[in-house]
Amino acid sequence: MTPDAVTVWAVIAGLAIGTFVIRFSFLGLVGQRRFPEWALRMLRYTPMAVLPGLVAPLVLWPEATGGAPDPARLLAAAATVIAGIWTRSVLWSVAAGFGTLAAGLALFA
Amino acid sequence: MQTGMGAAIRRGLVDSIPFLIVIVPFGMLFGVAGAEAGLPIAQVMGFTVLVIAGAAQFTALQLLQDNAPLAVILLTSLAVNLRMAMYSAALAPHLGKARLWQRGLVAYLLVDQSYALAQAAYEREPGRPLPQKLGYFFATMSTIAPVWFLATYCGARMGAAVPEGIALDFAVPVTFLALVAPGLKTLAHLAAAGTSVALALALSWMPYSLGLILAAIAAMAAGAQTEIWMERRA
Numbered sequence: 534m535t536p537d538a539v540t541v542w543a544v545i546a547g548l549a550i551g552t553f554v555i556r557f558s559f560l561g562l563v564g565q566r567r568f569p570e571w572a573l574r575m576l577r578y579t580p581m582a583v584l585p586g587l588v589a590p591l592v593l594w595p596e597a598t599g600g601a602p603d604p605a606r607l608l609a610a611a612a613t614v615i616a617g618i619w620t621r622s623v624l625w626s627v628a629a630g631f632g633t634l635a636a637g638l639a640l641f642a
Numbered sequence: 643m644q645t646g647m648g649a650a651i652r653r654g655l656v657d658s659i660p661f662l663i664v665i666v667p668f669g670m671l672f673g674v675a676g677a678e679a680g681l682p683i684a685q686v687m688g689f690t691v692l693v694i695a696g697a698a699q700f701t702a703l704q705l706l707q708d709n710a711p712l713a714v715i716l717l718t719s720l721a722v723n724l725r726m727a728m729y730s731a732a733l734a735p736h737l738g739k740a741r742l743w744q745r746g747l748v749a750y751l752l753v754d755q756s757y758a759l760a761q762a763a764y765e766r767e768p769g770r771p772l773p774q775k776l777g778y779f780f781a782t783m784s785t786i787a788p789v790w791f792l793a794t795y796c797g798a799r800m801g802a803a804v805p806e807g808i809a810l811d812f813a814v815p816v817t818f819l820a821l822v823a824p825g826l827k828t829l830a831h832l833a834a835a836g837t838s839v840a841l842a843l844a845l846s847w848m849p850y851s852l853g854l855i856l857a858a859i860a861a862m863a864a865g866a867q868t869e870i871w872m873e874r875r876a
Contacts, residue, residue, distance in 0.1 A: 535680030536706040544702050545685065547716045549692035552723045557749035559731035560738065571866065572731070578865030579728040579858075580758060581825060581834040586842030586857040587697060587722070588818045593843065597811040606812055613816050617823020624660045626820035631667075634812055 605637030650774040654781025657763070661755045661786055664820060666793045667813045668696055673797020675700065679707050683798045690794040694753055694787065698722040700814060721855055728862075729757040736764045736775050744776060751783040754821060829872060834865030 592610040594600040613630030620626065669690070676686035681703075689699045702719040710718075729752055737748055759782045764775060826832055838861035845853025 536709070538682075538685070540712065541681060541685045541706060542688065543712055544706060544715050544719075545688045545692060547712070548689070548695075548698060548702055548719050551716060551720045552693055552695055552698065552726070553749060555720065555723050556726045556730055556752040557746065558727045559734040560745045560749050560752075561742075573735075574866040574869060575862040576728055576732040577869075578830070578834040578862045579725055579732065580754065581822060581831050581865060582838050582858040582861035583725040583854070584754070584818045584822045584838075585835040586838035586854050586861065588815045588822075589839040589842050590846050591815045592819075595811065595815075606815075609812060610815060610819055613819040614823045614826075617820055618826050621824045622660070623820045623824060624663055626823050627664050627816060630816035630820060631813075634816070 603641075605634060605641050608637045609634035646771070646774055647777055650770065650778045651781040653763070654759070654778040655785060657759050658755070658782040658785045661759075661782075662789050664817050665755070665786060665790050668817050669790045669793025670797035670800070671811075671813045672696060672699055672703075673794040674800060675703055675797075676794075677798045677801030679703055681798075683795070686798040687791070687795060690791055694751070694790065695723050695726075697814070697818075721852070724855060725858065726752055726757075729761075732761055733757065733764075733779075736760075736768075737772070737779070739772055740776055748776070748779060751780070751787060753783075753786070755786055756782050758821065758825075828869075830865045830868035833868040834861045837861040837864040 588610075592606060593602055595603055595606050597603075598606075609630050612633035613626050616629030617623070617626035672690065673686055676689065677683075689702070693699055698719040701722050702715055705715040705718060730749065733748070733752070737745060740748070756779060760775075760779045763778055764770070770778075822835065826835060838857050841857035841860050842854050845856055847853070848856075
């Protein structure tokens, strides 16, 4: 069902303000402060710590198949990672992922 | 100084180009998904322009369709964005002395892509003066943000006209994996990524994306600890 406009705009406003506060947090409030070495060390690993965990369930249990593991999508994910490590290029990594997905969907359909 | 500023801006523009090819399908996908959920274009663009956070936008859209309560929608989507507090902290040592409105604008434009580019550039040349660091950051987003808006708009206009077989649903995982994989350079990065995946899956039963938050914190610690361990051995 289509969500009503008031609810959607409330979500948009809340998400916009909340996200800005999160993004502004350290830049805005404690921007002048130096950070301890252990904190900087942990921050180096933030993308590596968040994005794989965000993606893993989407790869294993894709919504498009109702949560059932799907060979085409698993292969596409593997190809994306392997191409990314091998070429060190986001572009080639994406190309390998979508190419494998298209081939896999055609093959397993 | 002049040439330094020009070079910083040019570098930002050039460095952002590979990301555009990733952002176009990602933005279009959100537009299509929003239109298919029955949202008018104004609402789809409201998300995209005011929030600029793809993963959180998809999370909110999904929960809206599930008729989840407002508080749950906001908590879950903001949890997805909590990583940006860490981006904010990572860039603060470099940009913390900028004017308030400049830091506000940086915060509004702080997305995965601009963070990744800026962090890498600042680590490469930590001694660059503040205006050049800002110039580099804003240059990367001067392409990424408009392309993101435009791609979403096109997706929303196309709406349900997209054929079924294209499997656009998987654009999100492919995009995120492609952002991460080229950075898997050391054992510490592998440890962080591995911990993140294992714990996110093991804790996926937890409500409100709390499992992801815990997995991310543990993964950061794993990366940092592995780095310390590798340094001791070296």
